[in-house]
Amino acid sequence: MSVSAPTYKNHRYPIEIVARAVWLYFRFNQSLRDVEEMLLDRGIVVSHEAIRRWCRKHGLDYARRIRPKAPTKGDVWHLDDVVVRINGQKCWLWRAVDQDGYVLDEIVQTRRNTNAAKRLLTRLLKKQGMPPKRMITDKLLLRGGQTPGHAERGTPLDKGLNNRAESSHLPLRKRERTRQGFRSVGSLQHFVSIFSAVQNLFVPSQTNRSAAQIRTHRRQAMAAWEAVSARPA
Numbered sequence: 001m002s003v004s005a006p007t008y009k010n011h012r013y014p015i016e017i018v019a020r021a022v023w024l025y026f027r028f029n030q031s032l033r034d035v036e037e038m039l040l041d042r043g044i045v046v047s048h049e050a051i052r053r054w055c056r057k058h059g060l061d062y063a064r065r066i067r068p069k070a071p072t073k074g075d076v077w078h079l080d081d082v083v084v085r086i087n088g089q090k091c092w093l094w095r096a097v098d099q100d101g102y103v104l105d106e107i108v109q110t111r112r113n114t115n116a117a118k119r120l121l122t123r124l125l126k127k128q129g130m131p132p133k134r135m136i137t138d139k140l141l142l143r144g145g146q147t148p149g150h151a152e153r154g155t156p157l158d159k160g161l162n163n164r165a166e167s168s169h170l171p172l173r174k175r176e177r178t179r180q181g182f183r184s185v186g187s188l189q190h191f192v193s194i195f196s197a198v199q200n201l202f203v204p205s206q207t208n209r210s211a212a213q214i215r216t217h218r219r220q221a222m223a224a225w226e227a228v229s230a231r232p233a
Contacts, residue, residue: 006058006061006062006065006229006231008231013044013046015229015230015231017039017044017046018054018058018229019058019062019225019226019229020039021035021039021046021051021054021055022051022054022055022058022059022062022229023198023225023229024038024039025051025055026055026059026194026195026198027198027202029171029174029175029178030178031048031178031179032048032049032051032052032055033048035048035051036048036051039051055194056190058229059190059194060190060193060194062194062197062198062225062228062229063193063194063197063198064197065228066197066198066200066201066224066225066228067224068200069098069102069200071128071129071130071132073130073133074133075098075099075128075132075133076098076099076132076133076134076135076136077096077097077098077104077124077132077134077135077136078096078097078098078099078135078136078137078164078165078168079094079095079096079120079121079135079136079137079165080094080095080137080165080166080168080169081093081094081095081112082095082169082172082173084108084176084182084188085181086181086182086183086184086185086188087183087184089110091108091109091110091185091188092108092109092110092111092112092116093106093107093108093169093172093188093192094106094107094108094109094116094117094119094120095165095168095169096120096124096165097164097165097168098132099164100205100207101164101167101168101203101205102200102205103168103196103197103199103200104124104127104128105120105123105124105127106120106192106193106196107119107120107123107189108185108188108189108192110185133156134156135156136164171195171199172192172195175191175195201221201224201225202218202221202225204217204218
């Protein structure tokens with residue numbers, strides 16, 4: 001599926017500045033005012049409200065244009081959920097990551113039950129196009145001790161193992177504190193859809209890598225970001 005390029009019609013600022021502001025906000029644990037100050041240090045005068053609008057308008061376009069990691073038959077899916085409080089009410093962010101810590105999918109739901117878990121697994125199987133070699137969960141056990149599609153597809157299900165998905169919640173928790181929480185389920189879903197895509201692109205795989213390999217990865221990630229945020233020819 002092709003995704004249209006972002007439009008920059010009626011923008012006062014060059015597209016490079018817009019893309020850099022969005023990158024700074026989603027890549028690092030910075031507030032909008034922090035990004036405003038960082039740009040000011042480079043001689044770029046722009047308000048934090050303008051940066052917020054840029055992130056809202058262009059962030060999801062950029063995330064959709066980032067090329068996803070191709071699934072393989074040897075993938076291992078780690079599934080977990082985490083509670084997020086919005087205006088005093090609980091909701092659950094359900095997340096699936098692979099063996100490298102790559103976020104495969106995540107969905108915010110207001111309930112923690114069988115239907116909510118099925119919704120995540122249904123989305124995930126459709127998105128990936130193939131079942132994994134193995135699924136690892138932590139208390140994500142449904143009726144009959146199975147997850148949706150696991151029995152008929154012959155996918156082994158492990159419960160209570162060291163869950164890589166649990167570690168994937170930590171960056172979001174840091175951002176949650178910096179943002180002083182989320183205002184709605186929709187704003188949380190919008191944020192994580194962009195945040196995780198940027199993390200997937202820029203954070204190296206959770207394997208041993210040399211400093212030179214990490215620098216190469218970062219250069220390649222930056223080039224990919226410049227490509228997804230470029231004005232259409």
